[in-house]
Amino acid sequence: MFCFLLLGNCAAAAAVSSNDLIAKAHIYDGRTIEFTGEVVGDVMIRGDFAWLNINDGAQAIGVWTNKQAAEKISYVGDYTHIGDTVKVAGQFHRACPQHGGDLDIHATEILISKQGHKVKHTVNNYKFAMTVILLLAIVAVSVWSPIKKPK
């Protein structure tokens, strides 16, 4: 397993799922939590900071981190990639006062626990055959004239 320390040692914090964070936001509000998931979409650099969106398989949660940490992300999840899996420790906000009430995590530590990779999508031969059959069917129906019954 590939492991890369970005900001420091991951402190002991309660590991929480996205569903729990959303459903019990009042309980976790302001607390230091640990959240693990795949970085998806884009690394959005904002000045000296950056937004990451991290999906644990149920929901994606926004993570506000510093630029240096964000730049260490090698892969973000999309159609052609599985993004890096990261373990985030930081302060959870139910309605972040700094970010217009967003539910987010302000990261203090980010650890890449598994590096992402490219995904190869293979072409399905049955679909190719189906395309050819449908093309032929369209040609056939185009040249076909229904026989009209004599009145």
Added chain:
Amino acid sequence: MLLRPTNEDFKIIVHYIGRLIVGLGIILVVPLITALVFNEWDRALDFSISMLLAIFFGLLLQKIFPATRDLNWSQGLAVTSISWLVAMLLGAVPLMLSGHYASYLDACFDAMSGFATTGLTLIQNLDHVAHSVNMWRHLMMFLGGQGIVVIALTFLVKGTAGAYRMYVGEAREERILPNVIQTARFIWLISLVYLVIGTVILGLIGFFEGLPLVRSFLHGSWVFMAAFDTGGFAPQSQNILYYHSLPYELATMVFMILGTLNFGLQYVVWHGNFRELFKNIETRTLFSSITIISLMTTLCLLSTYPYLMANFRKGFYHIVSAHSGTGFMTIYAPQFASEWNLPALLMTIIAMGLGGSACSTAGGIKALRIGIFFKALLQDIKIIMSPGSAIVVQKFHHIKDIILEDRLVRSALIIFISYLATYLAGALVGVAYGYPLAEASFESVSAAANVGLSAGLTSPTMPAGLKITYIIEMWVGRLEFMSIFILFGLVFARLTGARGKSH
């Protein structure tokens, strides 16, 4: 007495449906090209199969059921209502083939949600969806917002009376221009001009907010389509929250409001008559309603979002999203139920239920009808307060001065009651499946008013019966009932009507 429709009547209906199916098939070339550009070869085959399947069935229906006559009223309305179901079935094929749906029913749900510009979704693993699939999801909204029949009128059908009858079936009564084909083309002109402007604006915002150039413009075009067509789909699973961006939220708010304005109003404004914006009964009603409901929601949410900016970005944003019928979200669906109090939820339900403008891409009861009710109430008060011999004439301004007649109030009332009944029926089905009343009502109104906000009920694991209920609600809500009543009327007349020529 109902006349029994003949076989010839049904042949004409099927023939025109065939034409619309071919049109839909041709449009699938857009996601196909997207797939080819981004080397998504397997998805390209999905779109090829879907396109060819649509063209094959469309041609076959036209060959088997040739039509020489124009459509009458009931046939035109029936073509429209059935076409939307057929569009759902065909639009769902590439979605199902993409592998992101648990079942074909789920893909149909999203296809209807897309075409009806609702925005409720059952897609899985959205963050790993191909660009071409996202293009198709958002294009469905763009097509459905303008109207599937409007597309066909623009490109496939000659200017006939039958064309107007299909156009009306799509909840569009207003002829902005004298000819219905010109009207359809004007709707497309407006939409395409806005699409270019909106894509550039959102693309630039996205780029400056940290998205790579190509993705920022792709996202810009998709989010614009969903905003202007008051749809609500987004390319990432967090919807608009994904961008964590105030400029993005402000821009989408403007586009949502733009999309909820009447195309007739846009026509006169485009021709320099800006005063119409302030005189029109519909814009007055709409903006009064948005203002009142937003203020009340802001007060209700003071304890949830104590900071002014948070209250604006969560409270006001979602009321604009709800009232315009868009369904964009910057919170997670379960937060509505877990964090918003009951009065705030009620305000959102009312905003969704009322909806935007008539002859726009918005759903719901519509501001014009609400305005007409207020004018009718005013007229009744005046009548009671006037001497018995006085004749009270009530006027309202909508593009031109119109005298308020009983038939206008009656037709508005029929649609109003139909919407209320649909909202209620959907909520009862939700409750019957064991969901709490508030959430079930929220989701039902969201589906029938084609909004797309969710309180968390809509998910791939919800019961199939509820999925079908919401599909029906989205369908009847988008077409505003009349064409669907006519469709059932035709079936009923076929079974019980007297023999005779219905044409």
